[in-house]
Amino acid sequence: MTTWLNMSLQDGASPIMEQLVFFHDHVLMIMLMITTTVSYMMITLIRNKQTSRFTLEGQMIETTWTIAPAIILVFIAMPSLRLLYLMDEVHNPSLTLKAVGHQWYWSYEYSDFTKLEFDSYMIPQEEQQESTFRLLDTDNRIVLPMNSPIRMIVTAADVLHSWTIPSLGVKTDATPGRLNQTSFSISRPGILYGQCSEICGANHSFMPITIESVPAKHFINWVSKMSE
């Protein structure tokens, strides 16, 4: 989760998010190169009063600085497309979780098991404990096994919502009458936080998402306890 003074992205908790962080840094490096070169050129142009009839035209350099940006764009587009298709792929999931957005809470269905479904409301401020994160914790957390490919099915019951976990690199629109699909695998145990990311009404800010990532053995225990 984000803590104080964190100006960057959250640490990746899934392979995809790690790749997204790398891509973000890669694009920032290219931007830094361009900004440095352009500001150097602008500053020298402003500070320099000299001119020469030989520098008024230069076919070679003009061709170069027309083609160079196109090549730079390819260096951004290629890894970007690679990530786009990697994120779209669903790799033989071992579990399916369905999230339904409501005004203003999420409900979850583990469709691989019978009668395993629940609502997940934010813990109100009055009921907070020492360990609760304000506006981020829910009364019923999603429990998911780590290191296993998970398929998310996202939809909504009333208005548009968006199911988001920043540390997993997942953001899927929840649209009434439509099933959206995304997939991820969590690479470590822990609690992951997210919030609805589509302005969905008065309590939009108060429908957080909490995932408890546990080893597969613990997950099976949880499932058998829940379906009793």
Ligand SMILES: [Cu+2]
């Ligand atoms: Cu919402």
